[in-house]
Amino acid sequence: xxxxxxxxxxxxxxxxxxxxxxxxxxxxxxxxxxxxxxxxxxxxxxxxxxxxxxxxxxxxxxxxxxxxxxxxxxxxxxxxxxxxxxxxxxxxxxxxxxxxxxxxxxxxxxxxxxxxxxxxxxxxxxxxxxxxxxxxxxxxxxxxxxxxxxxxxxxxxxxxxxxxxxxxxxxxxxxxxxxxxxxxxxxxxxxxxxxxxxxxxxxxxxxxxxxxxxxxxxxxxxxxxxxxxxxxxxxxxxxxxxxxxxxxxxxxxxxxxxxxxxxxxxxxxxxxxxxxxxxxxxxxxxxxxxxxxxxxxxxxxxxxxxxxxxxxxxxxxxxxxxxxxxxxxxxxxxxxxxxxxxxxxxxxxxxxxxxxxxxxxxxxxxxxxxxxxxxxxxxxxxxxxxxxxxxxxxxxxxxxxxxxxxxxxxxxxxxxxxxxxxxxxxxxxxxxxxxxxxxxxxxxxxxxxxxxxxxxxxxxxxxxxxxxxxxxxxxxxxxxxxxxxxxxxxxxxxxxxxxxxxxxxxxxxxxxxxxxxxxxxxxxxxxxxxxxxxxxxxxxxxxxxxxxxxxxxxxxxxxxxxxxxxxxxxxxxxxxxxxxxxxxxxxxxxxxxxxxxxxxxxxxxxxxxx
Numbered sequence: 001x002x003x004x005x006x007x008x009x010x011x012x013x014x015x016x017x018x019x020x021x022x023x024x025x026x027x028x029x030x031x032x033x034x035x036x037x038x039x040x041x042x043x044x045x046x047x048x049x050x051x052x053x054x055x056x057x058x059x060x061x062x063x064x065x066x067x068x069x070x071x072x073x074x075x076x077x078x079x080x081x082x083x084x085x086x087x088x089x090x091x092x093x094x095x096x097x098x099x100x101x102x103x104x105x106x107x108x109x110x111x112x113x114x115x116x117x118x119x120x121x122x123x124x125x126x127x128x129x130x131x132x133x134x135x136x137x138x139x140x141x142x143x144x145x146x147x148x149x150x151x152x153x154x155x156x157x158x159x160x161x162x163x164x165x166x167x168x169x170x171x172x173x174x175x176x177x178x179x180x181x182x183x184x185x186x187x188x189x190x191x192x193x194x195x196x197x198x199x200x201x202x203x204x205x206x207x208x209x210x211x212x213x214x215x216x217x218x219x220x221x222x223x224x225x226x227x228x229x230x231x232x233x234x235x236x237x238x239x240x241x242x243x244x245x246x247x248x249x250x251x252x253x254x255x256x257x258x259x260x261x262x263x264x265x266x267x268x269x270x271x272x273x274x275x276x277x278x279x280x281x282x283x284x285x286x287x288x289x290x291x292x293x294x295x296x297x298x299x300x301x302x303x304x305x306x307x308x309x310x311x312x313x314x315x316x317x318x319x320x321x322x323x324x325x326x327x328x329x330x331x332x333x334x335x336x337x338x339x340x341x342x343x344x345x346x347x348x349x350x351x352x353x354x355x356x357x358x359x360x361x362x363x364x365x366x367x368x369x370x371x372x373x374x375x376x377x378x379x380x381x382x383x384x385x386x387x388x389x390x391x392x393x394x395x396x397x398x399x400x401x402x403x404x405x406x407x408x409x410x411x412x413x414x415x416x417x418x419x420x421x422x423x424x425x426x427x428x429x430x431x432x433x434x435x436x437x438x439x440x441x442x443x444x445x446x447x448x449x450x451x452x453x454x455x456x457x458x459x460x461x462x463x464x465x466x467x468x469x470x471x472x473x474x475x476x477x478x479x480x481x482x483x484x485x486x487x488x489x490x491x492x493x494x495x496x497x498x499x500x501x502x503x504x505x506x507x508x509x510x511x512x513x514x515x516x517x518x519x520x521x522x523x524x525x526x527x528x529x530x531x532x533x534x535x536x537x538x539x540x541x542x543x544x545x546x547x548x549x550x551x552x553x554x555x556x557x558x559x560x561x562x563x564x565x566x567x568x569x570x571x572x573x574x575x576x577x578x579x580x581x582x583x584x585x586x587x588x589x590x591x592x593x594x595x596x597x598x599x600x601x602x603x604x605x606x607x608x609x610x
Contacts, residue, residue, distance in 0.1 A: 414488075
């Protein structure tokens with residue numbers, strides 16, 4: 001299909017062992033998605049859609065895909081990742097100088113060389129509530145902006161306009177026109193500290209200048225003389241958006257949440273541990289903006305997963321750790337869940353009969369983030385010895401509740417990720433220079449940084465629980481998420497005790513229950529040695545799939561229901577072994593010692609419960 005991303009790996013992905021759809025089904029699905037949600041058109045979505053189109057659809061036109069993938073989480077969440085975020089076109093802003101005072105239009109404050117110079121710019125206002133301190137941001141084209149004062153005139157560079165000045169170019173409020181003239185156009189530059197510099201057409205920058213104008217009634221005027229705003233504080237301006245937040249400050253809009261973490265779920269376990277690539281994910285949750293096409297079609301938010309890999313011994317999952325800062329370890333594949341929600345009284349939404357989630361997939365970032373039919377992954381690499389295509393929507397629905405049209409998000413299981421650092425599967429992450437599994441948190445559980453990053457994960461999981469309750473309130477995914485939220489209501493510390501992480505759940509009405517001995521309540525994991533051992537083995541070898549697909553290993557009652565099928569799949573007979581994908585686990589060849597012990601413990605559980 002023209003415009004579609006190619007597989008990330010050099011070799012072609014093999015046929016999946018699971019029922020994960022086909023290119024034909026994916027094509028049909030994208031056309032239906034386009035018609036339902038208004039993403040491009042059914043005729044163009046497959047050939048033209050890129051991740052940039054998705055951002056525009058959500059109402060975030062000012063962002064590039066690279067901003068969402070590579071900007072620091074703090075800058076994205078605080079609204080200072082890009083100049084467009086900090087200095088929104090159409091907004092009214094005030095500019096705070098390095099002294100704490102504000103950039104302001106000042107009438108009659110300096111003596112001009114001509115009668116036309118009436119309003120100049122000084123730094124004297126202690127508050128930004130006066131009209132003279134507010135300037136409208138106007139798009140002047142080609143990446144430039146203009147600042148329109150309350151008089152309707154633009155801030156402009158004026159050469160030789162101030163009497164007896166020590167600087168040639170001063171900022172005045174003197175330009176007028178349907179479009180800003182060249183002298184009123186400035187190129188804004190976002191500085192590393194979140195402040196903004198304004199470059200004039202001369203190449204110099206707007207800057208506070210003390211005692212540069214002998215005729216001025218205030219000591220600090222604004223001139224255009226600075227040459228290096230990164231080193232010159234006088235050329236650094238804190239942008240304060242009217243009714244908004246300051247650049248370089250802390251916003252709380254929660255329109256965007258970002259978290260980065262170790263992702264054992266996407267790793268190829270058929271490769272030996274010492275050579276095994278380590279998987280990492282960057283999750284970006286973006287709420288659809290008011291008035292966007294997404295919100296107009298009842299899309300509440302987009303949950304975006306960037307997938308990254310590192311090869312031992314290098315540890316730079318997101319670029320810039322122990323590789324040059326300009327080197328970016330791009331996403332090999334980007335998955336998107338578009339969440340819909342019908343609010344009270346939205347008859348049109350109810351009549352639309354929307355799915356709870358619509359899935360999209362985009363190819364490698366270094367190949368243009370083009371729409372793709374499938375995620376190429378190693379979920380069943382133990383059987384197929386390589387990646388396989390997991391097509392939308394089948395491959396997505398399978399791991400997210402298995403109910404077509406009623407899929408749910410899966411929670412972020414921070415405790416499981418940390419478990420995996422100690423079981424021998426990831427020796428590369430046990431080295432001193434290895435990044436933290438909770439990448440943004442670091443390794444010091446008592447540090448403020450850890451608490452702040454963990455709080456983002458907690459909020460994301462709270463939103464997951466709300467979504468799960470709305471879509472499938474009686475399902476085991478909600479019970480699992482609520483257990484994590486209970487454990488981490490106030491605590492950020494990992495919980496290594498698997499029994500404490502177990503939850504009570506009965507899959508009422510499941511066909512396999514008819515073979516069970518009757519019980520008055522769900523069967524729960526206990527602290528006895530065999531329960532701990534069995535749950536530990538299943539946490540390592542089974543949780544990758546069976547924390548979401550069909551059952552969750554942390555419910556002993558569900559494991560008891562499934563004990564006979566699990567035993568069949570661990571040790572299939574000759575006929576069963578011929579079925580591709582029947583043998584479990586599908587992602588690796590299980591060692592004989594662990595396999596034997598798993599079977600022994602499951603057989604004992606089966607005999608106790610059947």
